Amino acid sequence: MTNFQTQFPSIDLPKKLARLAELAYNLWWTWQPEAGRLFAQLDRAMWERLNHNPIRMLHEVERARLNEIIKDKDYMNSYKRVFADFDSYMSQQDTWTQQTQPKIDSNSIAYFSMEFGLHETLPIYSGGLGVLAGDHLKEASDLGLPLTGVGFMYAQGYFSQRISEDGWQEALNNPLIFENLPALLVLKDGKPVTVSVELPDRKISLQVWEVRVGRIALYLLDSNVDSNSDYDRVLTARLYWSDLDRRIMQEVMLGIGGVRMLRVLNVNPAVWHMNEGHAAFLTLERARELVEKGDTFETAIEKTRGQNVFTTHTPVPAGNDEFPLWLMDKYLAAVWPQLGLNREQFYDLARHEQSYGETFSMGVLALRSSNGRNGVSELHGHVARDMWKFLWSDKKVDDVPITHITNGVHTANWMARRLRMLLDVHLGESWMERLDETELWDKLDSLSDEALWEVRQHLKRKMNFYLRERVRDRWTIGGFHPVQVVSAGVMLNPYVLTIGFARRFATYKRASLILSDVERLLDVINRPNMPVQIVFAGKAHPADEPGKQLIQKIYRTVKRAETGGRLVFVEDYDMNLARYLVQGVDVWLNTPRRPLEASGTSGMKAGLNGALNFSILDGWWRESFNGKNGWSIGEDKHTEVTDAQDQADAKDLYNKLENEIIPMYYERDINNIPVEWVGRMKESIKTVTPQFSTRRMVKEYVEKLYSKAIE
Numbered sequence: 024m025t026n027f028q029t030q031f032p033s034i035d036l037p038k039k040l041a042r043l044a045e046l047a048y049n050l051w052w053t054w055q056p057e058a059g060r061l062f063a064q065l066d067r068a069m070w071e072r073l074n075h076n077p078i079r080m081l082h083e084v085e086r087a088r089l090n091e092i093i094k095d096k097d098y099m100n101s102y103k104r105v106f107a108d109f110d111s112y113m114s115q116q117d118t119w120t121q122q123t124q125p126k127i128d129s130n131s132i133a134y135f136s137m138e139f140g141l142h143e144t145l146p147i148y149s150g151g152l153g154v155l156a157g158d159h160l161k162e163a164s165d166l167g168l169p170l171t172g173v174g175f176m177y178a179q180g181y182f183s184q185r186i187s188e189d190g191w192q193e194a195l196n197n198p199l200i201f202e203n204l205p206a207l208l209v210l211k212d213g214k215p216v217t218v219s220v221e222l223p224d225r226k227i228s229l230q231v232w233e234v235r236v237g238r239i240a241l242y243l244l245d246s247n248v249d250s251n252s253d254y255d256r257v258l259t260a261r262l263y264w265s266d267l268d269r270r271i272m273q274e275v276m277l278g279i280g281g282v283r284m285l286r287v288l289n290v291n292p293a294v295w296h297m298n299e300g301h302a303a304f305l306t307l308e309r310a311r312e313l314v315e316k317g318d319t320f321e322t323a324i325e326k327t328r329g330q331n332v333f334t335t336h337t338p339v340p341a342g343n344d345e346f347p348l349w350l351m352d353k354y355l356a357a358v359w360p361q362l363g364l365n366r367e368q369f370y371d372l373a374r375h376e377q378s379y380g381e382t383f384s385m386g387v388l389a390l391r392s393s394n395g396r397n398g399v400s401e402l403h404g405h406v407a408r409d410m411w412k413f414l415w416s417d418k419k420v421d422d423v424p425i426t427h428i429t430n431g432v433h434t435a436n437w438m439a440r441r442l443r444m445l446l447d448v449h450l451g452e453s454w455m456e457r458l459d460e461t462e463l464w465d466k467l468d469s470l471s472d473e474a475l476w477e478v479r480q481h482l483k484r485k486m487n488f489y490l491r492e493r494v495r496d497r498w499t500i501g502g503f504h505p506v507q508v509v510s511a512g513v514m515l516n517p518y519v520l521t522i523g524f525a526r527r528f529a530t531y532k533r534a535s536l537i538l539s540d541v542e543r544l545l546d547v548i549n550r551p552n553m554p555v556q557i558v559f560a561g562k563a564h565p566a567d568e569p570g571k572q573l574i575q576k577i578y579r580t581v582k583r584a585e586t587g588g589r590l591v592f593v594e595d596y597d598m599n600l601a602r603y604l605v606q607g608v609d610v611w612l613n614t615p616r617r618p619l620e621a622s623g624t625s626g627m628k629a630g631l632n633g634a635l636n637f638s639i640l641d642g643w644w645r646e647s648f649n650g651k652n653g654w655s656i657g658e659d660k661h662t663e664v665t666d667a668q669d670q671a672d673a674k675d676l677y678n679k680l681e682n683e684i685i686p687m688y689y690e691r692d693i694n695n696i697p698v699e700w701v702g703r704m705k706e707s708i709k710t711v712t713p714q715f716s717t718r719r720m721v722k723e724y725v726e727k728l729y730s731k732a733i734e
């Protein structure tokens with residue numbers, strides 16, 4: 024591999040600070056608070072203005088400031104500590120993998136995903152699927168797993184959201200400036216490495232960017248190269264094109280191009296993990312490699328299936344990518360002869376009967392050509408077995424070979440620094456290394472109520488100030504009506520019970536459930552001595568009209584004067600805003616239509632920070648809720664999709680808010696501490712942190728799926 028290089032741009036820094044450039048190009052810093060502060064301390068205002076982008080920071084900070092900070096002993100001591108940690112992390116020899124997984128240690132795992140949510144400066148994710156993939160990489164790095172990520176470098180990123188005065192979502196697509204991103208073009212002998220995929224009438228070339236995530240490399244494909252036509256150059260510019268043509272081409276590039284890229288880079292994985300069906304064409308490319316060497320297609324699939332792992336995230340058939348056969352003809356006709364198949368044999372691999380005709384289902388292809396298959400929560404496992412049973416017609420539902428591994432979140436990435444410091448004192452400095460051991464968390468019972476409450480109050484104030492500064496910036500840009508200033512949160516009060524509701528605006532998430540009886544809600548939030556605030560945030564896919572209408576409905580309610588400025592909609596939900604919200608609110612609300620959530624992860628981020636979940640018993644929360652660590656909405660049973668069910672859920676929601684949640688929050692002892700509430704916070708941190716961590720999750724992937732694939 025020695026002839027591959029990445030072009031490391033030179034950043035002119037004083038010698039004593041030279042390694043900051045290296046740190047800026049490894050996302051390890053994003054989950055090490057002290058490392059992040061090395062950048063922030065150079066200029067706090069600039070750090071915020073540049074959206075926490077260390078590369079821009081190092082380019083723009085004044086030389087005089089750098090010369091000055093070299094003389095700051097505290098800063099330089101911190102610098103030494105961070106790089107000592109970084110060096111020992113990068114060269115660690117006794118990782119979990121090395122200690123417990125000798126077989127895996129010498130075999131690598133490829134992880135394919137359409138999106139990766141790693142940090143707000145790299146907007147190549149749209150929501151939960153991407154953030155999960157990003158957290159998976161960070162954890163794989165921490166555990167010392169030899170994993171390689173494969174995805175796309177979207178030249179325009181995911182859109183930024185603006186809300187018009189009338190509540191209509193506007194999408195801004197800004198070209199990313201690659202020099203400012205922690206991504207390096209992969210070169211061979213000084214020239215960009217490229218791979219190509221064939222379409223019936225042409226070839227598309229792809230170049231490759233490398234992002235370093237601790238010890239892990241993530242390779243991102245990019246079609247913006249000179250030899251492609253203008254149309255082809257923007258094929259990888261955006262996530263999830265809504266037209267099927269560009270979508271299928273992206274999936275060809277990810278699945279087929281991704282395998283070819285790894286081969287060119289000399290990465291030869293023993294496990295091929297598909298995060299959702301978008302990458303399923305990889306199974307065909309791997310089979311094609313063997314057919315080319317003389318195997319029949321059947322033998323080739325037999326030989327490769329054992330190494331393929333497929334994670335499904337979608338609990339409804341319509342959520343899976345499926346392509347009409349005429350479209351497959353258009354783009355994959357060249358592939359089936361290469362596999363030694365005719366048209367009918369090829370479509371038999373993934374034929375799916377729909378009411379509107381036959382399709383080629385990426386989900387069916389992935390399930391049939393993988394031996395490792397899983398859903399993302401216990402309930403979703405059941406749903407997936409039921410949904411795909413038709414592929415195993417001789418089996419009972421419970422015997423359908425799809426297991427489940429419940430999602431998790433990367434603790435160090437999502438837990439507030441202040442809370443982490445408090446736990447360092449209470450649990451001992453090395454608690455992060457043992458965070459998935461449930462016994463460790465029993466110690467939380469003896470944590471001081473005052474200390475925990477104080478940290479939470481701090482985080483809540485921080486969120487309030489942050490939201491206000493965001494509004495100030497937005498107001499300064501112009502085109503923002505004063506009522507929008509109020510709607511964006513300037514009247515929030517950090518001492519008021521605050522509920523967060525932030526997620527993608529897909530209709531199944533029922534964002535407007537809490538608004539289903541607006542008069543009752545206004546009454547609930549405006550009670551004297553017991554006010555309540557609700558912060559909404561989230562994007563709808565630009566082509567999702569019902570999703571955008573939902574945002575508008577909420578926005579119109581938010582703007583009403585009777586809300587007293589206590590209902591708020593914050594524009595442009597991203598990982599940065601998510602961090603402030605999950606760390607700063609008191610209650611995290613989630614009202615999906617069961618079982619459509621599959622898992623959900625934002626509630627885990629909230630729960631480990633001591634925010635209390637108040638949610639439908641769907642996905643992960645159904646597994647976590649124990650009666651003491653938050654609240655449920657509705658019952659643990661299957662329900663039909665009806666208006667009556669929505670009303671019943673809304674009623675339960677209002678009743679619990681009025682009768683349990685609000686009174687408990689405002690019930691204070693002599694020191695103004697809500698003792699019962701703090702008890703629930705501890706129960707939440709204690710139960711959510713170990714069980715719903717990527718530490719537990721990635722170990723489970725290794726033990727249940729990766730290690731089997733290697734055998």
Ligand SMILES: *Cc1c(COP(=O)(O)O)cnc(C)c1O
Binds near residue numbers: 149598602
């Ligand atoms: C965690 C996260 C999500 C996933 O949230 P769910 O609603 O629980 O699926 C989506 N977007 C962002 C920015 C996140 O950080």
